[in-house]
Amino acid sequence: MKKILVILITIALTQTSFGQSQGKRIWLSGAARNVLFFDQYEGLNQADTMTSPRLNSGHTMVDLAANIQPNSSTFIHGMVRIRNDYGGFWGAGVTFDVRQMYLKGIIANTVRYQIGDINYKLTPYTLINPKHDLEDIFLDYSNVFTEVIDYDLFYNFNNAWRQQGAAVDFGLEFSQYVSELKFNGFISRQNPSNFTTTNDRLLAGGNITMVQSKYAEFGLNYINMFDLLGTADDSMQLQNPVITGSFNFKMDEDDYLAELFGELGNSKTLVNNDTLAPEISDYFYDLGAKGTYKPMGASVQVNYKNVGPKFFSPGAQTRRLDYNRVPLGYGRYGNLQSTRAIGLMDMLRDASIYNTSLSTGLGAFNPSYGNATPYGDATPNRRGVVVKVAQQDEKERWNVDLETGSLSEIVGQGTANLRSFNYFNARVGLNVDKFLSNWKKSININGSFWSEQTTRNSNLEFEKVNLSNMAMDVNLDFEFIENGFLLAGYRMLTSEGNEYTSIRNNYNEVTFFTPFVSDVNETLLMLGGRFEFSEKSTLSLIWSDYQSDYPTDLRESYRMNSMSIIFNMKF
Amino acid sequence: MKKIIIPFTLIALTLFGISCERDTLDEGPQLVDLFADFTFVEGFSVSQKSADFAAGEDIVFNAKFNKLASWKITITGLTSGSEKVIEGVTNELNSSNAKWGGSTTKLPLFKLEDCAVDFWVLEDSTHYYDTVSITGTKVNDGFLIADFESGQLDPNWTGFVQSGANMSFVVSSDTTAAQGDFYYDMGGAVGWDYLIGLIDFPASAYGVTTYPLSDNADNVYFNAMIYNPVGITNGFFVVQFQEDDNGDGKFTASNEDGYQFEIGTTELKPGWQLISVPYSTMVVENQNGNKTLNPDKILQMSVLFLADPTSGYSQAYLDYVIFTENRPLNP
Numbered sequence: 004m005k006k007i008l009v010i011l012i013t014i015a016l017t018q019t020s021f022g023q024s025q026g027k028r029i030w031l032s033g034a035a036r037n038v039l040f041f042d043q044y045e046g047l048n049q050a051d052t053m054t055s056p057r058l059n060s061g062h063t064m065v066d067l068a069a070n071i072q073p074n075s076s077t078f079i080h081g082m083v084r085i086r087n088d089y090g091g092f093w094g095a096g097v098t099f100d101v102r103q104m105y106l107k108g109i110i111a112n113t114v115r116y117q118i119g120d121i122n123y124k125l126t127p128y129t130l131i132n133p134k135h136d137l138e139d140i141f142l143d144y145s146n147v148f149t150e151v152i153d154y155d156l157f158y159n160f161n162n163a164w165r166q167q168g169a170a171v172d173f174g175l176e177f178s179q180y181v182s183e184l185k186f187n188g189f190i191s192r193q194n195p196s197n198f199t200t201t202n203d204r205l206l207a208g209g210n211i212t213m214v215q216s217k218y219a220e221f222g223l224n225y226i227n228m229f230d231l232l233g234t235a236d237d238s239m240q241l242q243n244p245v246i247t248g249s250f251n252f253k254m255d256e257d258d259y260l261a262e263l264f265g266e267l268g269n270s271k272t273l274v275n276n277d278t279l280a281p282e283i284s285d286y287f288y289d290l291g292a293k294g295t296y297k298p299m300g301a302s303v304q305v306n307y308k309n310v311g312p313k314f315f316s317p318g319a320q321t322r323r324l325d326y327n328r329v330p331l332g333y334g335r336y337g338n339l340q341s342t343r344a345i346g347l348m349d350m351l352r353d354a355s356i357y358n359t360s361l362s363t364g365l366g367a368f369n370p371s372y373g374n375a376t377p378y379g380d381a382t383p384n385r386r387g388v389v390v391k392v393a394q395q396d397e398k399e400r401w402n403v404d405l406e407t408g409s410l411s412e413i414v415g416q417g418t419a420n421l422r423s424f425n426y427f428n429a430r431v432g433l434n435v436d437k438f439l440s441n442w443k444k445s446i447n448i449n450g451s452f453w454s455e456q457t458t459r460n461s462n463l464e465f466e467k468v469n470l471s472n473m474a475m476d477v478n479l480d481f482e483f484i485e486n487g488f489l490l491a492g493y494r495m496l497t498s499e500g501n502e503y504t505s506i507r508n509n510y511n512e513v514t515f516f517t518p519f520v521s522d523v524n525e526t527l528l529m530l531g532g533r534f535e536f537s538e539k540s541t542l543s544l545i546w547s548d549y550q551s552d553y554p555t556d557l558r559e560s561y562r563m564n565s566m567s568i569i570f571n572m573k574f
Numbered sequence: 575m576k577k578i579i580i581p582f583t584l585i586a587l588t589l590f591g592i593s594c595e596r597d598t599l600d601e602g603p604q605l606v607d608l609f610a611d612f613t614f615v616e617g618f619s620v621s622q623k624s625a626d627f628a629a630g631e632d633i634v635f636n637a638k639f640n641k642l643a644s645w646k647i648t649i650t651g652l653t654s655g656s657e658k659v660i661e662g663v664t665n666e667l668n669s670s671n672a673k674w675g676g677s678t679t680k681l682p683l684f685k686l687e688d689c690a691v692d693f694w695v696l697e698d699s700t701h702y703y704d705t706v707s708i709t710g711t712k713v714n715d716g717f718l719i720a721d722f723e724s725g726q727l728d729p730n731w732t733g734f735v736q737s738g739a740n741m742s743f744v745v746s747s748d749t750t751a752a753q754g755d756f757y758y759d760m761g762g763a764v765g766w767d768y769l770i771g772l773i774d775f776p777a778s779a780y781g782v783t784t785y786p787l788s789d790n791a792d793n794v795y796f797n798a799m800i801y802n803p804v805g806i807t808n809g810f811f812v813v814q815f816q817e818d819d820n821g822d823g824k825f826t827a828s829n830e831d832g833y834q835f836e837i838g839t840t841e842l843k844p845g846w847q848l849i850s851v852p853y854s855t856m857v858v859e860n861q862n863g864n865k866t867l868n869p870d871k872i873l874q875m876s877v878l879f880l881a882d883p884t885s886g887y888s889q890a891y892l893d894y895v896i897f898t899e900n901r902p903l904n905p
Contacts, residue, residue, distance in 0.1 A: 285596060311596055384601070414598055417605035465609040505602060513602030518609070 033067040033082065037570040038151065039089065040352070044333055047552065047560035054336045061089040061568075066102055077108035103157075114173040121170045122163035123189050125210055128266055128287060128310075129226045129245050130318035132164045133379030135350070135357070136372040140428060140453040141476050141494055147533065147543045147569055148351045155354045158323070165359065166191035166206070183214040193361055196234040203234040204241065206318065206361065222249040224268070228317050228363060240275040241363065245316045258297050265290035272315045272511065280510055285311030289380065300395040305388065312384035312414050315511055317361045319381035326367040328356045337559035345369070347496060347525050348549040348563060364511055371472055371498035371521045374457045375410055375424035385410045385424075400437040404430040416505060417516050418459075418466045426455040436482075444482035451476045457502060470500035470521060478529075486535040490545065495526045524552040531567075539573040607642040607665070612697035615640055618667070618704075620691065626710030627676030627684075633706055635672040635693070639665045644696035649674060649706070653687035653749060656680065676712030678905045681799060681846035683753045683894070684708055714905065716797070716898035717786055719775050719875065722756040730779030735771040738764035740887060743771045752799035752846040752893035753905075760879040761889030770809075770888060772878040775895070784818055784871050788899050791854040791867035797903035798877075801846045801891035802839040808885035810838035811877060811892075815856065818873040819863030825873050830863035839890055846893070850902030869897075 039061035044054055068082035084102040091097050105119030124131050152158065157165035168191025175184045188209030196203045208226030215221065227244040230237075247268025254261040267288035274280035291306035329335075329342055330349040345356055358366070368377040376382040387410030395402040406428050412421040428451065435446035452475045459468035478492030498521040506515040531545035545567040552560045615638035625631040635647055646661040657680035662671050676684055686708055693702035720728070722745045727733070735743045741762035751757040762770045777784050787794050796813065814834040816825035825832070833856035837849060853869045877895070881888035896903060 312601055313597065413596070415600045417600060417602050417608070419600060463606060463610065466605050503605070516602060516605060516608060 028072045030070050031067065031574075032070055033065065033574055034154070035065045035570075035572045035574070036151065037061070037063045037568070039568040040332065041566040042332055043564040044336065045562045045564075046337055047550075047562055049338065049559075051336070051338055051559070051561075053338050053340055054333065058332060059089060060332060063087050068103075076110070076112075077106070079106045080104065114171055116169065116171045118169045119167065121166050121168060121189060121191065122157065122160040123166050123170060123191070124161065124163040125208060125224050125226060125318070126222070126247060126249055126266055127380040128247050128268060128289070128316055128319050129210075129224045130164065130206075130208060131379065131381075132158060132162045132321075132323065133319070133381075134162070135323040136368070136377070137350070137453065137474060137496075139430065140451045140474050141347070141350075142430070142449045142451055142478055142492075147490070147531075147545060148567075150571060151352070151569065152354045152357065156323075156357050156359055158357075164318070164321075164361065168192060168206075180215075181213055182216055183212075185212040185214070186210075193228065196231075198235050200237050201235055202230040202232060202237055202240065204228065204230050208318070217255070218253055220251045220253075222266075223247075224249065224266075226316070226318050228361070238276045239280075241273075242275065243270065243272045243315060243317060243363065245270040245318070260293075260295040260297065260302075262293040262295075263291075264293070269311075270314050270316050272313075274510070281512070283313045283315070283510075285313035285315075285383070287311055287314050287381070298397075300397055302391075302393050304391040304393075306390075307386075307388050308380070309386040309413065310381060310383055312412075313511075314381070314383045315363075315365075316381050317363050320365060320378040320383070321358060321361045322366040322368060322378060323357050324350065324368075325356060325358050326369050331355050333563070336561060339559070341558065343561075344558065346549070346551050347494065347527050348547070348565070351527075352567070364509065365507060367504075370457070370470055370502045370504065370519055371496070371523055373455065374470060374472065374502065375408060375426050375455055384412050384414060384416075386413050387411055387424075396437075398437055400434055402430075402432045416513060417503070418461060418463075420459050420461045420466055422457055422459040422468055424455065424457050426453070428453040444485070445480065445488075446482065447480040449476075449478050449480075457500075468500075468502050470498070470502045472496070472498045472521075488533045488535075490529065490531045490533060490543075492529045493527070495524070497525075498523050520556070522553060522555045524550075524554070526550050536572075541569075541571050543567070543569045543571075545569070604642070606640065610641045612643055612695065613640045614638070614698075618693050618702045620704050620706060623705070624707035624709050625674075625676070627708065627712040628710030631710075632669075633674045634669045635660070635667050635674070635691075637667040637672075637693075639695070641665055641697075643698070646694050646696075647672060647674075648692045650690045650692070651682075651684045651687050651708075652690060654682050654685045655750060656682050656684045658684070676708065676710075681752050681848060681905065682750055683905055684711055685749075685754070686711060712905075714896065714898070714903060716896045716903065717780075719895040719897065720758070720892075721753055721894050721896075722751075722758050723754040725756050727758075727773070728779055731773055731775055733771065733773040734769075736762065736764040736767060736769060738762045738770065741771070742889070743773075746891075750846075752801065752891075757799075757801065757891045757893035759889070759891055761887070763887040764881070765883050767883055768880040770879050770881055772876055774874055774876045776874040777872065783823060784873055785869065785875075785897065787853075787869040787872065787897055789868060789870040791856075791869055792852065793899050794853040794869040795850050795898045795902045796835075796853060796895075797848065797850045797898055798895045799846055799848050799893040799905075800837075800839075800842060801893070802842040802844055803889050803891075804844045806887075806889050807840050808881045809888035809890050810836060810840075810880055811890070812836045812880060814859060814876045814878065815853075815869075815872050816874045816876075817863060817868050817871040819868065819871060821871075823873075827860050828862055831861050831865065831868070832859040833857065833867060834859045839888075846891075848903065848905060850898075852902075 042058045044056055064086035066082050066084050071079040081104045082102040084100045086098045088096045103120040105117055107117035109115050170189035172187035190207040193206050194204035206228045210222055210224040213221045224247045229242045230240045232240050247266050249266040251264040269286035271284040273282040287310040289308035293304040295302040330345055330353050333343055336343045349356055389408040392405040408426050410424040415421050430451040433448045436442045455472040457470040461467050474496040476494040481489040483489050500521055502519040503516040504519045505513045508514050527549045529545055529547040533541055533543040535541050547565045550562045618637040621634035625633045642663055642665050644663045649658040656678050659679040660672055664671055688705055688707050691704040726745050735741055742759045744759050745756050746759045747756050760771055764770050812834055817831045819830040835851055835856050
């Protein structure tokens with residue numbers, strides 16, 4: 004396989020100049036990256052004699068893509084990745100993979116299609132790649148780390164999930180009553196058959212959007228994750244269809260924009276030929292209104308939602324961050340060589356803790372990092388109000404985003420008493436240079452704050468839940484020389500209280516509750532610089548000091564100093 | 575057009591709301607069951623101190639806990655040694671899960687006797703004790719073939735006993751009989767033949783032409799209580815059934831069906847054991863009649879006790895032979 008790929012790339016390279024002479028029908032693109040982490044570990048509770056105090060890691064990689072346009076309506080893209088992890092030499096540790104491959108085009112100037120790797124999303128309740136925990140709170144330092152993870156895991160496509168399959172879309176325009184009808188559909192494979200106990204698992208769906216006018220738009224969305232019987236000896240067949248309808252009314256006046264929108268639908272989950280499997284279904288609705296006063300760039304949005312406890316939508320509820328995984332760096336630590344929990348530093352730079360495929364079960368999450376909506380908008384068993392206020396200066400000197408939510412469970416977990424979730428977050432961005440008329444370089448200061456309270460009242464002590472989470476982040480991005488930036492940031496998170504985490508079986512039924520006691524303080528100080536050689540080429544040098552304290556927890560507190568060198572280039 | 579869009583949407587939303595129903599039960603196991611300390615809400619009690627099970631009376635055990643708990647009641651006959659075990663994982667003991675109608679978990683059957691009641695809860699270290707009296711034993715539905723309680727063999731039964739050594743084949747009396755006070759002792763050493771002895775139970779002994787059983791072989795169960803003495807491992811029973819397929823009142827092997835089943839004492843634990851065999855699982859001895867299992871045409875049943883002639887002395891006891899319908903005997 005590798006030989007074939009090398010030959011293909013070689014052919015592509017030799018054809019490049021020819022292709023260019025024929026109107027750029029064949030060309031190369033890609034990316035290159037070098038990442039080095041120099042970590043220094045220190046146990047804070049007691050002298051740690053078991054864990055190596057220093058750990059160096061990193062990698063170099065090159066993505067090389069052949070882009071082929073054999074005719075004006077067809078485009079072929081194939082990308083291979085050569086990666087050499089830190090310490091690899093003379094071939095050892097070098098990996099050679101096909102990163103992506105797809106073919107896309109237009110049939111009869113009407114129907115667009117794409118086969119192979121596709122990025123797909125529908126709506127927040129059918130198919131979306133939701134932001135990971137605290138992503139809205141912890142602002143990335145000039146995108147230094149996020150760019151690496153998002154690029155590697157294909158998270159950088161507008162909250163779409165990377166799939167392997169086929170997609171088509173087309174539209175129809177009308178002269179009266181309805182302005183436009185848009186159709187799109189896709190099918191992708193989630194899980195390959197092993198020919199004995201596991202059938203092929205497919206995900207298929209699509210939507211029809213009716214643009215009635217500039218005032219109204221309606222959507223009908225459908226998605227189904229199902230097993231394809233006959234691809235293995237197993238006769239059990241999962242089916243999880245989700246169907247939703249959405250609408251958006253818009254009234255756009257000179258100074259005001261008023262919108263009324265929403266989505267509502269239901270899901271059904273069943274396993275055919277499995278006598279133990281329950282057939283469950285539930286519904287949701289999410290209705291919102293938004294008003295914008297254009298001269299001030301200010302808007303207010305109010306949503307009320309109700310997502311049933313048995314509403315299961317794998318495409319919308321699969322989490323990016325998988326808390327069952329162990330971080331790559333210092334996965335075990337302390338004198339007991341315990342498994343190290345995922346922390347803020349790992350969330351920032353470790354791609355291995357993130358999901359790339361959809362899951363039919365509700366994944367594990369850490370209540371300390373967000374308990375109100377761990378599965379995004381489609382988090383089951385939630386109802387309540389979310390209010391968002393935003394304001395952006397017309398001269399782009401500042402922007403403010405505020406969000407508060409008051410949610411509660413619809414049914415209790417292990418008790419008739421319901422949890423309530425109240426949260427507030429704020430993000431403020433200041434472009435200081437815009438205030439200074441004579442300063443041409445950029446000076447950006449960003450800050451964010453998040454507070455979340457989970458409570459459940461009860462006469463019985465063991466039923467009570469009281470979990471307080473708080474996080475903040477402030478950072479500076481200061482261009483001190485042309486294309487040279489000074490970066491500084493500080494973020495912290497505290498979580499204190501108690502909760503219960505749910506253990507679910509293969510049918511997503513809660514079978515047990517595990518007490519969760521949280522007493523954690525995490526801080527991350529970062530200082531560094533970034534130089535932009537061009538828009539597509541940057542070199543960043545970041546020093547960080549990360550500390551994770553567990554004052555009353557059995558886990559060992561630790562500290563990690565790191566120096567990170569990241570070179571990124573796209574071509 | 576614009577005028578109808580919003581009302582249309584509102585109607586659609588309303589219909590959606592009306593059409594949706596939701597299960598409002600709590601998710602998962604109750605926290606109180608998982609994490610609360612165990613306490614009694616109502617103490618352990620017995621509904622009545624004595625019961626006539628023959629008259630249909632029951633004894634109900636009651637208790638209430640604050641959480642799900644694993645509990646066990648053991649009722650032991652102070653004369654017979656019989657044992658009844660009732661257990662469960664609930665937060666309440668009541669007539670639905672802790673009712674005793676005189677049945678037995680471990681043979682022999684209960685007699686008219688006093689019984690000790692022991693009650694344990696896994697989550698609680700305390701052991702609760704009480705006593706009850708049986709004034710009438712449980713009556714089992716079914717067609718009783720033999721319980722030997724007359725103290726002798728019915729003269730209408732026939733049999734054959736080899737002239738071997740130490741032959742018993744007698745009705746014996748013992749307080750530990752599987753049922754009542756008598757059982758049939760079958761024992762001896764026969765060095766020239768497998769058969770040690772047999773006993774026939776013809777339908778005529780019960781005043782009927784054929785056994786009064788259902789015609790559905792799936793619904794008929796043969797039940798018997800067998801005692802395997804400690805150290806005896808060479809005996810086995812063959813139970814044979816002769817069907818009067820042609821209705822002439824006699825069995826002719828050349829044109830009627832005969833069925834049987836075999837059970838070795840090595841398959842039984844020492845002590846009294848209940849065996850229950852669906853008639854539908856009988857194997858063919860000869861099938862020259864209608865070739866169909868017809869329990870309602872059984873003309874005679876024979877119980878043969880056998881052993882390898884080279885293996886020496888063998889012995890087993892037989893008691894409470896009964897046919898039941900729709901389910902095995904619940905003693």
